[in-house]
Amino acid sequence: MHKPESSIPSAVLIVNYDLGTRNGVGGRRWALFGRALLEAGNKVHFLTTRKELPEELQSWQSQIHQLNSQYPGIINTVPTSLQGKLAYKLSLLRMRLSTKGTVFDLGNRDKQVLLQQCRSLIKKHHIRVCIFTGAPFSYLYYGTLLKKEFPNLILVSDFRDKWTEGFNYGMRTLSKSRRTYEQDCERAVVEQSDLVTVASEDIADYLKNIHHRDYLLLYNVVSPILHEPTEQKNPSNKPADRFHIAHVGNISDGCEVQTEHFLNTLKVLSVTHPGRFTLSLVGCPNEQMVQQFRQADIPGVNIVGRLPQQELGSFMSDADAFLVFNREVLAKSIPTKFFDYIIFRKPLIAYKLKGKLSELITNKQLGLLLDHNKPAEVAAQLLTELAGGAYPFNQDYSNEEFTSEFQMEVLKKALMPLLNRQPV
Numbered sequence: 001m002h003k004p005e006s007s008i009p010s011a012v013l014i015v016n017y018d019l020g021t022r023n024g025v026g027g028r029r030w031a032l033f034g035r036a037l038l039e040a041g042n043k044v045h046f047l048t049t050r051k052e053l054p055e056e057l058q059s060w061q062s063q064i065h066q067l068n069s070q071y072p073g074i075i076n077t078v079p080t081s082l083q084g085k086l087a088y089k090l091s092l093l094r095m096r097l098s099t100k101g102t103v104f105d106l107g108n109r110d111k112q113v114l115l116q117q118c119r120s121l122i123k124k125h126h127i128r129v130c131i132f133t134g135a136p137f138s139y140l141y142y143g144t145l146l147k148k149e150f151p152n153l154i155l156v157s158d159f160r161d162k163w164t165e166g167f168n169y170g171m172r173t174l175s176k177s178r179r180t181y182e183q184d185c186e187r188a189v190v191e192q193s194d195l196v197t198v199a200s201e202d203i204a205d206y207l208k209n210i211h212h213r214d215y216l217l218l219y220n221v222v223s224p225i226l227h228e229p230t231e232q233k234n235p236s237n238k239p240a241d242r243f244h245i246a247h248v249g250n251i252s253d254g255c256e257v258q259t260e261h262f263l264n265t266l267k268v269l270s271v272t273h274p275g276r277f278t279l280s281l282v283g284c285p286n287e288q289m290v291q292q293f294r295q296a297d298i299p300g301v302n303i304v305g306r307l308p309q310q311e312l313g314s315f316m317s318d319a320d321a322f323l324v325f326n327r328e329v330l331a332k333s334i335p336t337k338f339f340d341y342i343i344f345r346k347p348l349i350a351y352k353l354k355g356k357l358s359e360l361i362t363n364k365q366l367g368l369l370l371d372h373n374k375p376a377e378v379a380a381q382l383l384t385e386l387a388g389g390a391y392p393f394n395q396d397y398s399n400e401e402f403t404s405e406f407q408m409e410v411l412k413k414a415l416m417p418l419l420n421r422q423p424v
Helices: 025-039 055-063 082-098 111-125 137-149 176-192 201-208 256-272 287-295 309-317 336-342 356-363 376-387 404-419
Strands: 011-015 044-048 064-066 127-134 154-159 195-198 243-248 277-282 301-304 321-323 348-351 367-370
Touching: 011 025, 011 111, 025 044, 025 055, 025 127, 025 404, 044 055, 044 111, 055 064, 111 127, 111 137, 127 137, 127 404, 137 154, 137 176, 154 176, 154 404, 195 201, 195 404, 243 309, 243 336, 243 376, 256 277, 256 287, 256 367, 256 376, 277 287, 277 309, 287 301, 321 367, 336 348, 348 356, 356 367, 367 376
Parallel strands: 011 044, 011 127, 044 064, 127 154, 154 195, 243 277, 243 321, 277 301, 321 348, 348 367
Antiparallel strands: none
């Protein structure tokens, strides 16, 4: 059988704590990348704590290996009973006594079981490329320990988020000694990995302050299960009395100025164009944001729970435009939902913040940028023009560069010089 041109001439192991779209981009990123590698004829294995088979990888069940995480699950809960609260505090105390860094890293008790299973898979399947993705960031550090045991292993460390300067996993409240431990682990990863990949330019800039080296940008991609509609609807043929805007997924803290301005804009539209504009907030896990939209009490604003991928795809195909919020602190990052939105070829509505998202929308004519420094009436007029087809929109934009196949070709190009090195 002819080997596909895009195949990697060695087996690959992807270590991902969660795998699939169930819990967001943390599991989706390498489920989709791994699927693209498999479809291109590569030998790929996955090691994950997820018990059920990800829907994106249904055809490759034998390639997925389960890891039983040792992290106490109660710490991820919010107990309400007295017994539950006592058990929570006891587990937290045990973690503090046995952990050097943050106690909220989900992998910090998995070191021995993870390394043992990685050793077994490397030997059994002749693994040459091992990809660790974080968070949990402890997994990235375990990869450096594996590299010491297998010097010829090509270690790829993938940063989906910032580590010690991030806002999650209790990083901002660590004591000096615990923070120093996390920083030492982080430095070891960026110095000892053969290749370090990042999900955004912001993360690359952050890592360059820790250790100056090249970092490979791999954008997050869209799930093929969130399929593109077979029949594209022309925005100019939409009924004039209806314009449905959808926001899918999370709205991060730090976007409050934008969300408040947009709600004020909808209030204006509810008066000037009653019944014409509707907004669906779909699957947003940020309860504070959900309450902000609910309490605004604006006609046509609907709160929708999380939907399965195929059902979500059908829902999104019925939207006329998509709404996306971004944060100034992540100016060079492209929100993950951007990659989901663009396959439907509908206008994007965002705010005019200097950075990658604004550049893409402006340069590619992908939609409309609002300005939260201007009155809501100005934004309302722009949305009215968009709904009437009077605002320029490039419906023929190609999203090829944001597909998993394209991103894996980028990875392959970076891996080939490493694979061609003579073993030590």
